[in-house]
Amino acid sequence: MSTPVHRIAIIGAGPGGLTCARILQQHGIPVTVHDLDASRTARDQGGTLDLHLDTGQHALRLAGLWDAFTALSRPEGEQLRLVSRDSRIMFDAEPPRDGRGNPEIDRGQLRNLLLDSLIPGTVRWGHRLTHAEPLGAGTHRLHFADGSTADADLVVGADGAWSRVRRLLSDATPAYxxxxxxxxxxxxxxxxxxxxxxxxxxxxxxxxxxxxxxxxxxxxxxxxxxxxxxxxxxxxxxxxxxxxxxxxxxxxxxxxxxxxxxxxxxxxxxxxxxxxxxxxxxALPVPHTWPHTPGVTLLGDAAHLMSPFSGMGANLAMRDGADLATALIEHPTIDDAITAYEDTLLPRSSEAAEGAAEGIDSAFAPDSANQTLAHMTQNH
Ligand SMILES: Cc1cc2nc3c(=O)[nH]c(=O)nc-3n(C[C@H](O)[C@H](O)[C@H](O)COP(=O)(O)OP(=O)(O)OC[C@H]3O[C@@H](n4cnc5c(N)ncnc54)[C@H](O)[C@@H]3O)c2cc1C
Missing domain, CATH: 3.30.9.30 (D-Amino Acid Oxidase; Chain A, domain 2)
Incomplete structure (x- = not known):
């Protein structure tokens, strides 16, 4: 008997979706990524990210992109400084010198690194998902704004904060x-x-x-x-x-x-x-969970949008992408893979999202200078 080839559709070419696609392709698993952007250069990708050992770094190593990452990354960018409102330097943490830190990379550079690692044509640009229609037995029909459709045995919602895929699983919406x-x-x-x-x-x-x-x-x-x-x-x-x-x-x-x-x-x-x-x-409510649903799952911000004060959003998205790909490689059915993936995703993201909510509250409080100084002194 030949192994069935599943139609895997990832919605969203952010760090999470692209990491997942890259690892699947390394293992010969076909995948298509759909993104609403007209091209890879359509939009400024935003600022710099530091990649953490157990999440972003782990995912890049698994994706075989660690050396390419280190050639681009900026370890010196880890310097962290707290300045008072009268512009005195209150705290200045130099980056670790032992090479065990969380090096910084521009988001655009990281996205290009991941895009260049994919088989050409993997990403279908200009494909804005409007909705996904369940067809039964875990299959979904994807409807795009340009009128085209595609059927998938697994839909991965990697479509960020305002995810369209999330509607298949949960009523939750991001709150200010x-x-x-x-x-x-x-x-x-x-x-x-x-x-x-x-x-x-x-x-x-x-x-x-x-x-x-x-x-x-x-x-x-x-x-x-x-x-x-x-x-x-x-x-x-x-x-x-x-x-x-x-x-x-x-x-x-x-x-x-x-x-x-x-x-x-x-x-x-x-x-x-x-x-x-x-x-x-x-941010999405914490915890954000959903009932196991055949043929669909979420990763990254679509699953656990949190304030940037966790410093973890892109890191978690990449770890999610790596974990989902690994589960699909290791499990005999898509359903087993989704179950195994969601069992680790949900507790990990809930803990980070709680931290992010506390982080933004203490960073924007009446006495945030003192709170931030105490936090930095304790953690560096
Ligand atoms: C100001 C700020 C600073 C941040 N700093 C950090 C940091 O230092 N470290 C860190 O780890 N994280 C940081 N984050 C968080 C990080 O940016 C996100 O968590 C991360 O980008 C999530 O990745 P993702 O792949 O889940 O989604 P995204 O990066 O949001 O990618 C989603 C993709 O889906 C596409 N898409 C959306 N809707 C559709 C649709 N309907 N159809 C098709 N495609 C669609 C989009 O075009 C996009 O390419 C920061 C966030 C902000 C706002």
Whole structure:
């Protein structure tokens, strides 16, 4: 008897979906990835990530991409600094020198690394899933916005925060965390913005106090990406009658919000090269679980969207992708594989999501400078 070839469809070409696809292909298992982006270059992929030993690093080793990763990664980017609202350095943790740290990589570089490792044509770009229709016995028909359809024996929802696949399994929707980031950026920072570059250091700088703050991160190519964070209403801009496309008005509103902070830090608002992108932060309820359902499962943010204050979202997505692929390789049926995968996924992600919820609450609290200092002193 020949082994049946399953039709595996992964929705979403983020770090989780691509890791899963790569490991399946290494074992000769056919897979297709569908993504709504028109191409791999359609969208800026965002800032830098540090990959952790048991999650992101583990997944890359399993995917045979560790050496390629180390050639791109920035171990020095692990420097972590806490700055007071009057721009004094309160804490400065150098990266570990023994090579056992969590090296940083730009998200775009990581995505390209994973994409380049796949058989050409694996990712179907411009395929936005609108809904998946159960056909019985674990099979689903995928409907895409361009009118095309595809049938799959396993649908993997790797489609991020606002997952369409999740609707097959759960009614849960992401809720606003109470914190909004406004993203800004600085090109050739050492030359053009030496004060901001010096405050940021080689890695990440946090300045958090009184329910607001700045997170600045070195990216590759001399770029600094910064987030101006506020505990505020989700519709804070509407309440102020602010048009988010009006950069001058946004800058004035943010400068007003931080009027009692040091002028050095205000440079992260005033000197932007990229303008301002409003990013309210959302999280799924904790724990987020679902009844075992033949032919469909979730990974990454689709399963456990959490605030970035865990520092784990992409790491967990990659570990999920690696674990799901491993389960599919090791188990005789898709159903056995889903059961084994979900048994480890759900407890692991619940623990991380609880940590992320505590993390964002202490980072955006009235006395967050002291809370963050205590946390850093304890953990470094
Ligand atoms: C400001 C910020 C900072 C962060 N910092 C870190 C960090 O330092 N470390 C860390 O580990 N994590 C971090 N995260 C979290 C991390 O970005 C996410 O957890 C991670 O990207 C999740 O990966 P994923 O593969 O599950 O989903 P995503 O990366 O969201 O990818 C989902 C993919 O699905 C596609 N898609 C969506 N809907 C559809 C559809 N209907 N049809 C087809 N395709 C679709 C999208 O185009 C996308 O390519 C941060 C998040 C934010 C917001």
């Amino acid at each position: 965390t109470g914190v909004t980031f406004v993203e800004t950026g600085f090109d050739r920072a050492d030359h053009r913005h030496p004060e901001l570059a010096s405050l940021t250091g080689n890695g990440t700088m946090l300045a958090l106090d009184d329910n607001r703050g700045f997170v600045a991160q070195r990216n590759s190519g001399g770029h600094i990406r910064a987030y101006v964070g506020m505990r505020t209403h989700e519709d804070w801009h509407q309440r102020r009658g602010l048009d988010l496309n009006d950069a001058v008005a946004v800058r004035e509103a943010l400068l007003q919000e931080f009027s009692s902070w040091s002028g050095h830090l205000l440079g992260f608002i005033a000197a932007t090269d990229t303008g301002y992108t409003n990013r309210p932060l959302y």
